[in-house]
Every structure is written in structure tokens, then in C-alpha cells.
Amino acid sequence: MLGGRGAGKTRTGAEWVRGVALGEPDFAEPALRRIALIGETFSDARNVMVEGPAGILSIHARHERPTWSPSLRKLEWPNGAVAQVFSAEDPDSLRGPQFEAAWADELAKWRHVEETWDMLQFGLRLGAHPRQMVTTTPRPIPLLKRFLEDPMVAVSRARTSDNAANLAPVFLDAVVGRYAGTRLGRQELDGEMIEDRPDALWTRDVIERNRIESAPPLMRIVVAVDPPASSSKRADACGIVAAGVDDGGTAYVLEDVTASGLKPPEWAAKAVALYRRLQADALIVETNQGGEMATGVIREVDPSVPVVSVRATRGKYLRAEPVSVLYAQGRVRHVGALPALEDELCDFGPGGLTSGRSPDRMDALVWALTDLMLREKKEPRVRVL
Known part of the structure; x- marks a missing residue:
């Protein structure tokens, strides 16, 4: 999912994980569900993906909410599903664990993006249909370009304006008003993949x-x-x-x-x-x-x-x-x-x-x-x- 700032990417990823953990029919039995959550850093994963206002804990009803153990970096649902939290700063931490689903957030900002992604692929080996969800504001990095060319990748897009009802009016006036239509605004607000500026000094x-x-x-x-x-x-x-x-x-x-x-x-x-x-x-x-x-x-x-x-x-x-x-x-x-x-x-x-x-x-x-x-x-x- 490629989206602008405040477009609802985190909420989308959290809802997707909730669906995986609580029993989408084409996933394995709940007791076998293993999910990887990868953020740019562990702090980002914890503060945004898990504990944030649109994160996993906040979108569950009380009776179905998972238990969060920060010291273990683990979420455990009442039905036996488990999610482990990882940082893209430490690709080797993905060696060994195995999963049937993964949510990767803000992948375009990862410091070791290729290595972390590769390690995640080797771990997605459980269940009949392993799958993964990527939520990110786009940048024209090689990995995202390959996703867009891959017929096995389903691409969704969302603009900041699509989620205007849930954003502060001051933000919309100040930020959207200033950057709408600009090159930076097309990337950060409209979620477009913007290639190099033709007259830029660097490529x-x-x-x-x-x-x-x-x-x-x-x-x-x-x-x-x-x-x-x-x-x-x-x-x-x-x-x-x-x-x-x-x-x-x-x-x-x-x-x-x-x-x-x-x-x-x-x-x-x-x-x-x-x-x-x-x-x-x-x-x-x-x-x-x-x-x-x-x-x-x-x-x-x-x-x-x-x-x-x-x-x-x-x-x-x-x-x-x-x-x-x-x-x-x-x-x-x-x-x-x-x-x-x-x-x-x-x-x-x-x-x-x-x-x-x-x-x-x-x-x-x-x-x-x-x-x-x-x-x-x-x-x-x-x-x-």
C-alpha cells in the first residue's frame, strides 16, 4: 500500500494483521499463526505499529485484544496467534524465526532495505499461503520499483486527502495547502512514486x-x-x-x-x-x-x-x-x-x-x-x- 502522510497506512496494516490473527479462512489454524512485524526501528514498530493511535492494540475490541510484552517484543492473541516485532536496523534478527504472514511498515525508509527484505523472505515458510503487507510512503528505491513491476504484487494507493475526515483541519490547511501539486506534495501527500528531477545535480x-x-x-x-x-x-x-x-x-x-x-x-x-x-x-x-x-x-x-x-x-x-x-x-x-x-x-x-x-x-x-x-x-x- 502506497500512501501519503496521514492517508491511513498504519490503520490499514493494523487491520490486516488483526484479520490474519483472528481467522481469515485461507490462513492456518489460530494456534499456528505466526506473524512478523517489521518497522524502521524497534521504537518505530512499538510506538506506531503496536501502541500508536492507529496501531494494533487500539483497533481491537477489548475481548479480542492481544497481550503485549514489550520486553519480549511479542503480541499474543487469546486464540494462540503470535506476532513478533523486529527492527529493519538488524536484518540478522530475522534469521531463524519462521512466519506465515508479515507486515512491513515504511519500507522505503529502511536503512538496510534489501538485506532485511531478503531475510524476511526466507522466514515466510509456514502455512499454505504465506503473504506479506507493505505500507509505505513511496520513494523510488529499487525494491519498490520491482514490486510495481511484479504481477504477484497487488498495489493499493491512498492520498492524504482521502482521509481528510480524520485529520486536523490545521494540518490540512497548513501542509496540504502549501505542498499540494508540488513534486514533494505528490510524493508525501498523494503517494506517487516520483522519479529524479530532470535538472537535479544528483541522480x-x-x-x-x-x-x-x-x-x-x-x-x-x-x-x-x-x-x-x-x-x-x-x-x-x-x-x-x-x-x-x-x-x-x-x-x-x-x-x-x-x-x-x-x-x-x-x-x-x-x-x-x-x-x-x-x-x-x-x-x-x-x-x-x-x-x-x-x-x-x-x-x-x-x-x-x-x-x-x-x-x-x-x-x-x-x-x-x-x-x-x-x-x-x-x-x-x-x-x-x-x-x-x-x-x-x-x-x-x-x-x-x-x-x-x-x-x-x-x-x-x-x-x-x-x-x-x-x-x-x-x-x-x-x-x-
Whole structure:
């Protein structure tokens, strides 16, 4: 099921699982029913798929509601059906268990989407008719494209507007009113599979071609920060992206922990935490927004962190273009999936993003890769991630 934000995907998936557990005639006997629930993370699976307002627990009548054991990551129905909860961040956790049904939520955001999906297929080996339900806002990733071409896959679609009666009027006015008809709105509201923007600096094919599961030993790692001008609710996000370079001159984009609505001490702490976890060499901070405040607030969090201040003297497109060339040359690789960052890259053209918002993730990426690949070489030190 491909759907927009608030279109009812979670409710649909939860109702499907309820039908499986309570006795659809073409499933096995209740005592044999085994169901897998896979979310982007365990927290997402628990908070959205199981405990959420449209989740499994909320859509059952009291007498048929399953018992939820968070510590065991397990739902048990009175009739003997059992559902186990898994995280797409840990594909190997799907080795061993076996099921006759599975619900996969927001698959297009999974970090290890191909590996997790493959492990799930090997586990769907019970009953006469194993089946699975995918609910996601679409992104043009290879796996979803294969689904759409597969005659064995039934595809349903839902738009945000189809579920307007159950959504806050303020949301409909503010979000639907702003993005309706735009490229981003067609994907996030109408549930359409939107391909690359023709004039974008990046293409998904190039990113996919250079994706790897883990990085090799790296000579230098940096965390780049593109701070917002303010911390108000309407402020831009704080771009925070980590990247490294190996001894052969290939760069690896490691993580994107960009966040919105944070006050300066909060985004500074987030950036410093990533710096420490990756044992990075420096924090690269753009000082156009906030000037010395940006570097000062980081030093308040940890005065020992080496901070490199950078200032933009050219427009975003001109700064980003040399970095996109590095991708085209096969000199940059993404470690795992970075869906929000990749969406931004593949939607950035001469006029900016189609949404009109600031490309904060891309800006942070550009600063990181510029430092690693397009400046005078720094003294390296080898480490293994």
C-alpha cells in the first residue's frame, strides 16, 4: 500500500494483521499463526505499529485484544496467534524465526532495505499461503520499483486527502495547502512514486550504484553542521552530516542526524555526540548563520572539540556542483540508506528544492565533502569504524 502522510497506512496494516490473527479462512489454524512485524526501528514498530493511535492494540475490541510484552517484543492473541516485532536496523534478527504472514511498515525508509527484505523472505515458510503487507510512503528505491513491476504484487494507493475526515483541519490547511501539486506534495501527500528531477545535480542511479553496507578503515572523519538562523518552530533544520575519506581518496557518507526545532545547545550536543561516537577529527561549522554564536555554543558543550569555521561566499548551487561531480566520478559512497538526505540531493536543482525549503542536509554534506575532498589535505590518522 502506497500512501501519503496521514492517508491511513498504519490503520490499514493494523487491520490486516488483526484479520490474519483472528481467522481469515485461507490462513492456518489460530494456534499456528505466526506473524512478523517489521518497522524502521524497534521504537518505530512499538510506538506506531503496536501502541500508536492507529496501531494494533487500539483497533481491537477489548475481548479480542492481544497481550503485549514489550520486553519480549511479542503480541499474543487469546486464540494462540503470535506476532513478533523486529527492527529493519538488524536484518540478522530475522534469521531463524519462521512466519506465515508479515507486515512491513515504511519500507522505503529502511536503512538496510534489501538485506532485511531478503531475510524476511526466507522466514515466510509456514502455512499454505504465506503473504506479506507493505505500507509505505513511496520513494523510488529499487525494491519498490520491482514490486510495481511484479504481477504477484497487488498495489493499493491512498492520498492524504482521502482521509481528510480524520485529520486536523490545521494540518490540512497548513501542509496540504502549501505542498499540494508540488513534486514533494505528490510524493508525501498523494503517494506517487516520483522519479529524479530532470535538472537535479544528483541522480538516484548514481547514489545506488555507489552504496555499500559498511565503510573501510578511514584516514579522516568530519562532522559538518549547517546551523539554523533561529530555534523557532518555523526555523530551518540544523543539518548534521558525518563523512570520512579512505587512503585511496574515496569518501564515505556515514550518517545524517539532521534535526528540526532544536535550540542551539541541543543541536550542538547532538553534533558533538556524533563527533565523539565516530571518533571524528573535526566539526565543520558554517558561520554565515549566527556567526561566532555557532562555534561558541559548540565549545560550551565540549571545549576540547576542534571546530573549523567555514563561510559561504558563493550560492548553494555553485558550492554543491563540484561535490555532485565527485559522485558522478564514483568517488563518494553512501554507507547504508540515508533516505531524507538522498531525497534532498535528488530534488536539488538550479532553483533549489521544489518545496522552496532550505536544503540543510545537502548543505552539511557539501561542507563535509568539501573539507575532505576539495581542500588542502589534512594530516590523517587511521581508524576502523
